[in-house]
Each structure stands twice: as C-alpha cells, then as structure tokens.
Amino acid sequence: MTNQNVVISDTQSGFSMEIVVNICEPALFPQAVPKPLAAPSGGSGGGPPIIWTKSSVKKLETSGRINSWIESMRASSPTRRSSSSENEEINKSWMLHHPSALKMFEEIINISKGKQIVMFLDYDGTLSPIVEDPDRAFISYEMREAVKDVAHHFPTAIVTGRCRAKVFDFVKLSELYYAGSHGMDIKGPTKGHNYRKGNQAVLCQPAREFLPMIDEVYKTLLEKTKSIPGANVENNKFCLSVHFRCVEEKRWAELAEQVKTVIKDYPKLKLTQGRKVLEIRPTIKWDKGNALEFLLESLGYANSNDVLPVYIGDDRTDEDAFKVLRKKGQGFGILVSKVPKETNASYTLQEPSEVMCFLKRLVEWKKSSLRRY
Numbered sequence: 001m002t003n004q005n006v007v008i009s010d011t012q013s014g015f016s017m018e019i020v021v022n023i024c025e026p027a028l029f030p031q032a033v034p035k036p037l038a039a040p041s042g043g044s045g046g047g048p049p050i051i052w053t054k055s056s057v058k059k060l061e062t063s064g065r066i067n068s069w070i071e072s073m074r075a076s077s078p079t080r081r082s083s084s085s086e087n088e089e090i091n092k093s094w095m096l097h098h099p100s101a102l103k104m105f106e107e108i109i110n111i112s113k114g115k116q117i118v119m120f121l122d123y124d125g126t127l128s129p130i131v132e133d134p135d136r137a138f139i140s141y142e143m144r145e146a147v148k149d150v151a152h153h154f155p156t157a158i159v160t161g162r163c164r165a166k167v168f169d170f171v172k173l174s175e176l177y178y179a180g181s182h183g184m185d186i187k188g189p190t191k192g193h194n195y196r197k198g199n200q201a202v203l204c205q206p207a208r209e210f211l212p213m214i215d216e217v218y219k220t221l222l223e224k225t226k227s228i229p230g231a232n233v234e235n236n237k238f239c240l241s242v243h244f245r246c247v248e249e250k251r252w253a254e255l256a257e258q259v260k261t262v263i264k265d266y267p268k269l270k271l272t273q274g275r276k277v278l279e280i281r282p283t284i285k286w287d288k289g290n291a292l293e294f295l296l297e298s299l300g301y302a303n304s305n306d307v308l309p310v311y312i313g314d315d316r317t318d319e320d321a322f323k324v325l326r327k328k329g330q331g332f333g334i335l336v337s338k339v340p341k342e343t344n345a346s347y348t349l350q351e352p353s354e355v356m357c358f359l360k361r362l363v364e365w366k367k368s369s370l371r372r373y
C-alpha cells in the first residue's frame with residue numbers, strides 16, 4: 001500500500017492543490033490506479049509525486065469519487081513522516097533527489113565561489129514554526145539574530161504571503177528587503193549596507209488597483225464565514241487568507257463553498273491554496289518568482305553570472321521562486337519539509353530549526369573566509 005502525493009494544477013485559473021492518493025486502495029480512488037490515467041511522471045512505490053493533467057483530473061472528478069476541494073484541504077499541511085517501510089523507501093528516494101542543504105553544505109559553498117550570495121527567505125514555516133494562530137507566529141530571538149547576521153553579509157529579502165507591515169512587525173529588521181502579499185508589495189531596506197538613498201520608498205506594488213476590491217472581498221468574507229467556528233480571514237493587503245486550521249473538518253466543505261461563492265463574483269481574483277489556508281489573490285501574473293527577479297534586478301544582478309540567489313521556503317507559493325531559479329539555471333531553492341513533495345527546489349531542510357543552522361553556518365563560513373583574505 002502506497003500513499004502518493006498528487007499535485008493537481010490548472011494553469012488557466014492558477015489553482016493548484018495536492019491530494020494524497022492511496023495507490024493500492026482502488027475502492028477509495030479507483031481511477032488513480034489503472035493505465036488510462038497513467039501519470040506523466042512518478043509512479044507507485046517511489047520517485048517524485050505524480051502530476052495529473054487537467055483532463056485526467058476531470059476524469060477523476062466526473063467519476064464522482066473525489067471531492068477535490070476537500071481532499072486538497074485535507075492534504076494541505078502534511079507534516080509527519082509515515083513510518084511504513086514503503087513510505088520509508090519513498091522518503092529515501094526523495095532525499096536522494098533533494099538532499100539536505102546541511103549535508104551538502106560544502107558543495108553549496110563550492111558553487112558559491114566567486115559569486116555574490118543573495119538570500120531570499122519565506123516567513124511562515126521557514127523562519128517561524130507553523131502555529132494555530134497566525135497572529136502568534138513569532139520568530140525566535142535566535143532565528144532573528146541569525147537572519148540579522150546573514151543580512152550583514154549578504155543582501156537578504158523576506159518574501160512572504162503576509163502583509164508586509166505585519167511581517168515587519170514580527171521580524172523588525174530594517175536592513176532587509178521585504179516582499180509582502182506574495183511579492184506584490186516590495187520595499188527596500190531602511191538601514192544597513194544594502195540601504196541606498198531612495199530605497200526606503202516602496203519599490204514595487206503591481207496590484208495597487210486591486211486594493212479596493214480586496215478590501216471589499218475581505219469584508220464580505222468576514223461576514224460570510226463568521227458562523228463557522230475557527231474560520232479566520234486575514235487581510236494581507238493585496239491578497240487574503242482564509243484559514244481553516246482551527247475549523248472542524250466536517251465544516252471545511254461549507255467554508256470552501258462560502259469562499260467560492262464570494263469569489264465567483266470577482267473574475268479578476270483567483271483562489272490558491274497553502275498550508276491549511278485558502279488564498280485569494282489578483283489574477284495578475286505576479287508571484288514570488290517575479291518578486292525574486294525584481295529584487296535581483298534592483299540589486300544590479302539582472303544579467304549577471306556573478307550572483308548566487310538562494311531561496312528557502314516551505315509552501316506551494318515558494319515553488320514559483322524555485323521554478324524561476326531552475327529556469328535561470330542560477331542559484332537554487334531549498335524546500336523546508338519533512339515529507340516528500342513535488343518541488344523545483346534542489347535541496348531540503350526539515351524545519352525552521354534546520355533553516356537557522358544553515359543560516360548560521362553560512363555566516364560562519366563567510367566570516368572565516370573574510371579572515372583568510
């Protein structure tokens with residue numbers, strides 16, 4: 001029996017979700033096994049997760065056997081490793097393709113020789129552990145110091161789905177670049193060696209025109225979801241999050257339905273999914289990948305071969321940035337995850353504490369190389 005993570009993507013709507021299919025239980029998902037829906041990549045028993053095309057998903061849906069929304073919501077935050085021996089095999093194979101950035105530290109350092117490292121850090125699940133209350137996702141003192149040290153040696157940006165002001169309230173480091181609202185709200189440092197006169201102004205807000213619409217939808221969603229205990233709507237300025245981490249599972253369908261009903265009146269907004277959260281954002285083609293490119297350009301590395309961008313993140317939205325790096329053939333992504341996931345990242349770290357170790361090692365290496373020269 002094998003549990004296989006399946007990523008469903010609809011490139012048109014931008015909606016993507018991950019479900020877990022039990023390969024050897026045809027009674028649950030009969031269409032997931034036989035040949036007609038054979039996956040384009042991966043397969044049962046190991047390797048990367050299967051990516052189903054839109055049409056194969058359609059077949060699953062029309063079979064009436066799968067409520068993709070709910071399955072997707074269930075699978076939206078797998079945090080524990082399963083202990084079965086087959087899953088152990090999957091984990092091993094995955095780790096082989098996406099080794100630990102700590103174990104590969106020397107290799108990473110070698111790649112960086114003669115290049116300027118630029119650090120991109122996601123916030124939730126990367127710098128702070130995932131907690132039930134989004135307002136209490138604090139960064140630890142030690143992590144903050146590690147980020148501060150990194151920013152002292154390398155240009156550093158926090159790229160987050162959060163509202164930029166909120167993440168700044170958590171981190172409180174003026175020497176960083178901040179890209180809030182999934183990269184739709186970028187601001188430069190106001191102090192430190194990356195500070196340049198003029199940078200303190202907002203650098204980029206490509207979804208400005210959506211502000212009134214987002215505000216309106218926020219109010220409507222607050223109203224529509226208030227009868228569902230545990231539902232929490234977060235205003236991230238250029239996008240919204242509807243959290244269901246604290247909602248009883250039996251009410252997830254109702255919540256998803258409410259959200260879908262509200263969104264259908266706004267064709268210029270799209271719905272994506274993160275870790276136990278539904279995210280509403282403008283349909284503009286601007287994501288964390290664009291933010292990364294924009295920041296590299298702002299730093300003067302648009303067409304440079306002397307730069308090594310390193311992006312660390314845990315969520316599906318971070319995949320947009322991993323993808324950009326892979327496409328550019330420059331730098332690499334590090335996925336924070338304990339469980340195998342389809343990813344464009346090259347390396348992995350298991351949890352925020354490992355992210356902190358990685359950042360500290362980077363600083364130690366930089367300091368020792370400065371002492372040598």
Ligand SMILES: O=P(O)(O)OC[C@H]1O[C@H](O[C@H]2O[C@H](CO)[C@@H](O)[C@H](O)[C@H]2O)[C@H](O)[C@@H](O)[C@@H]1O
Nearest residue numbers: 123124130131132134137160161241275276277
């Ligand atoms: O891009 P990120 O920095 O990873 O932000 C993505 C979302 O993170 C937050 O939600 C997640 O973390 C919460 C606190 O640990 C957790 O309760 C929630 O279930 C997670 O989805 C944030 O609250 C969202 O607004 C961000 O979009």
